[in-house]
Amino acid sequence: xxxxxxxxxxxxxxxxxxxxxxxxxxxxxxxxxxxxxxxxxxxxxxxxxxxxxxxxxxxxxxxxxxxxxxxxxxxxxxxxxxxxxxxxxxxxxxxxxxxxxxxxxxxxxxxxxx
Amino acid sequence: xxxxxxxxxxxxxxxxxxxxxxxxxxxxxxxxxxxxxxxxxxxxxxxxxxxxxxxxxxxxxxxxxxxxxxxxxxxxxxxxxxxxxxxxxxxxxxxxxxxxxxxxxxxxxxxx
Numbered sequence: 021x022x023x024x025x026x027x028x029x030x031x032x033x034x035x036x037x038x039x040x041x042x043x044x045x046x047x048x049x050x051x052x053x054x055x056x057x058x059x060x061x062x063x064x065x066x067x068x069x070x071x072x073x074x075x076x077x078x079x080x081x082x083x084x085x086x087x088x089x090x091x092x093x094x095x096x097x098x099x100x101x102x103x104x105x106x107x108x109x110x111x112x113x114x115x116x117x118x119x120x121x122x123x124x125x126x127x128x129x130x131x132x133x134x
Numbered sequence: 135x136x137x138x139x140x141x142x143x144x145x146x147x148x149x150x151x152x153x154x155x156x157x158x159x160x161x162x163x164x165x166x167x168x169x170x171x172x173x174x175x176x177x178x179x180x181x182x183x184x185x186x187x188x189x190x191x192x193x194x195x196x197x198x199x200x201x202x203x204x205x206x207x208x209x210x211x212x213x214x215x216x217x218x219x220x221x222x223x224x225x226x227x228x229x230x231x232x233x234x235x236x237x238x239x240x241x242x243x244x245x246x
Contacts (some may be wrong), residue, residue, distance in 0.1 A: 062238035
C-alpha cells in the first residue's frame with residue numbers, strides 16, 4: 021500500500037518552543053503539501069513543494085517554515101509555537117500533471133500548544 | 135485567487151434519504167474539481183473527480199457533475215447509508231498549478 025506517514029499522531033508543546041512536524045511518502049511523488057485543518061475553516065494550505073529544495077507559500081505561511089532536503093521527506097517547522105497554532109496538521113503528496121491530481125494524505129498530527 | 139465554497143453543515147439524514155451537498159467555485163481558466171471524504175479517525179481520501187466541463191465523477195453511489203455555467207460541483211447520492219457518515223470536502227486544482235484548494239467541509243451524519 022502506498023503511504024504518507026506523519027511522525028506523530030498527537031503532540032503537546034509549550035508556547036515559544038520550536039516544533040518539527042515530519043512527513044514521509046514512499047510513492048516517489050514530486051509534490052508535497054502541508055495543510056492545517058480547523059473546524060469551520062476546512063483545510064488551509066500552509067506550504068507546498070514541487071521538488072527537492074523547492075518551496076512555495078500557500079495561503080497561511082506566517083509563523084511556519086518548511087524543509088525539503090530529500091524527495092520523500094517534507095518537514096513543517098514552527099519557529100516559535102503560539103496557541104493559535106493549535107490545530108490538526110495534514111501532510112499530502114501527489115504526482116504532477118493532468119490525470120495525477122489525486123492527493124494522498126497522512127493521518128494527521130493533532131498539535132496542542134499550551 | 136481560486137477557491138471553493140461549500141454548504142455549511144452539519145447535515146443529518148435518515149438512512150435511504152437523498153443527499154445533496156452544494157459546492158460552487160471561483161477560478162480562472164479550467165480547474166479540476168474533486169470531492170474528498172474523511173471518515174472518523176481517518177485521513178482524507180479521494181471520493182470522485184471531474185477534470186472538464188460536463189464531466190460527471192462517480193464512486194460508491196455518489197455523483198457530481200462539473201457545471202461551468204453555474205460554476206458548481208454539487209455532490210449527490212440517491213440513498214445514503216449509516217456508513218456514509220463522514221466529513222465531505224469539495225476541492226479545486228487550478229488549471230496551471232499543482233496545489234489543491236479545499237472548502238470548509240460538510241459533516242454528514244446518517245441515522246438508522
